Amino acid sequence: MSAPDAIGEIWRTYQVTVDCLEVALDDIKLGRIDSLQGTGFMDTPIDVVRRDIRASRETLNDHTILSMWAVFEREMVAMLESETRNMLNESPHYSTFNKALLDKIEAGIEYWRADEMIDLFKPALPIELIGYAKQIKRYRDWVAHRNPKKPSPAKVPPEFAYKVLAEVLKQMNLSC
Amino acid sequence: MNETNEHLLKEYLQNVSVLFANIENWSVKRGLEVNTTTLEINEEEYGTYKIEKLILTDAGHSIAEIIPIGCSIVGSYGRVDLVGLMNREVISYLKKGGPYITQSELIDGVMKEVHKKYFYRDINDTGWYWIESTRLGRAKKFDEALFFDLLASVSDYERA
Numbered sequence: 001m002s003a004p005d006a007i008g009e010i011w012r013t014y015q016v017t018v019d020c021l022e023v024a025l026d027d028i029k030l031g032r033i034d035s036l037q038g039t040g041f042m043d044t045p046i047d048v049v050r051r052d053i054r055a056s057r058e059t060l061n062d063h064t065i066l067s068m069w070a071v072f073e074r075e076m077v078a079m080l081e082s083e084t085r086n087m088l089n090e091s092p093h094y095s096t097f098n099k100a101l102l103d104k105i106e107a108g109i110e111y112w113r114a115d116e117m118i119d120l121f122k123p124a125l126p127i128e129l130i131g132y133a134k135q136i137k138r139y140r141d142w143v144a145h146r147n148p149k150k151p152s153p154a155k156v157p158p159e160f161a162y163k164v165l166a167e168v169l170k171q172m173n174l175s176c
Numbered sequence: 177m178n179e180t181n182e183h184l185l186k187e188y189l190q191n192v193s194v195l196f197a198n199i200e201n202w203s204v205k206r207g208l209e210v211n212t213t214t215l216e217i218n219e220e221e222y223g224t225y226k227i228e229k230l231i232l233t234d235a236g237h238s239i240a241e242i243i244p245i246g247c248s249i250v251g252s253y254g255r256v257d258l259v260g261l262m263n264r265e266v267i268s269y270l271k272k273g274g275p276y277i278t279q280s281e282l283i284d285g286v287m288k289e290v291h292k293k294y295f296y297r298d299i300n301d302t303g304w305y306w307i308e309s310t311r312l313g314r315a316k317k318f319d320e321a322l323f324f325d326l327l328a329s330v331s332d333y334e335r336a
Contacts, residue, residue, distance in 0.1 A: 025262045029332065050261050057264065126277035126293075135250045151218040154248040155255070157266060159307065160275070163295050164251075167277070 006071045007169065011162045014064045021053050021060075062143045064158045069140040072133075072165045076117050076172065080109045083176050118168075124175035125168065132164040177223060185222045188247035188254040191269050195256065195304050195318070196230055199242060202320045209233045219248045232327075239333045251275040251295065256304075258323075260330030267304050267318055274299035274315060 027035045028049055036042050041049050084106040088094060094102075109117075118133050138153040177185070200210045212228040230242040240260040249255045252268035252275070274296045281290045296307060296315045304318040306326065316322055327333050 022263070029262065047261070054259075054262070054264060126279055128275075128277045132250060132275075139250065151220045151223070152246070152248075153220045154250045155246060156250045157255075157268075157307075159313070160251040160295070163313070 010067045221248045239331045263330040265326045271302045
């Protein structure tokens with residue numbers, strides 16, 4: 001699966017899940033008991049079901065951003081590793097030192113900070129895109145390590161995160 | 177807080193205030209009651225500040241709340257959410273055109289701006305917009321008709 005597709009897959013799953021929640025809400029609103037049979041919604045007070053669905057939607061938003069970021073970071077690391085290998089393969093006269101150096105870089109890439117990896121693409125990507133990607137990372141970190149005492153960084157709507165991360169990967173692929 | 181952030185926060189508070197005045201006006205025309213309470217928002221960029229939220233009721237029956245979420249939002253200049261018993265919709269303050277990226281190309285050894293690529297369509301003026309988030313990325317200007325459509329979709333409020 002190509003990088004934009006991997007993120008697209010998460011995005012499509014998000015959309016389907018949101019639609020399912022909407023359908024469930026409609027069924028509850030219209031009292032379609034038959035479609036609710038066998039679900040956890042039966043025998044639950046309607047206000048509790050509504051509150052649970054709304055809370056699930058908010059959790060889903062944050063989890064979608066966490067998942068998209070995980071895929072994004074994995075794809076970015078893979079791209080940098082592949083680019084390092086290409087540099088080695090395409091150079092006809094590399095020394096043993098060159099090889100040792102590139103091997104060392106390749107082995108260490110996955111331990112680099114995400115911000116530093118993104119910065120490598122500064123010469124090739126629109127500066128706004130770099131900025132948005134870093135803001136998504138900050139928000140992702142805040143969601144992952146949520147500390148109620150810490151103020152929130154800029155919040156990220158899932159659809160905007162999807163558009164940005166898919167575009168960054170597309171442009172990174174083109175620039176390599 | 178630096179001067180730029182102070183200015184951005186002031187603008188956000190003012191934009192929310194104008195939006196709330198409109199919503200109150202539209203709601204009262206339909207016989208809905210509008211109450212306010214104060215809430216606190218804590219954001220890295222702006223610190224802690226107080227802001228009002230609106231509570232809409234119909235004959236004592238709670239319908240929805242319009243809750244400011246914050247000034248610091250990636251891709252927009254602030255957000256309020258319309259939250260009903262059943263769902264939540266996001267209203268964003270966007271500058272004309274909306275968020276974009278500047279595409280550049282190396283031409284004769286010099287990086288030149290080629291074009292701007294916008295994330296959303298139909299943001300023809302600065303103002304409050306609702307993004308049809310799970311579909312086409314098309315923005316709709318937040319007006320009275322859209323407000324009541326969204327109110328019906330997040331709550332059990334029936335349009336007259």
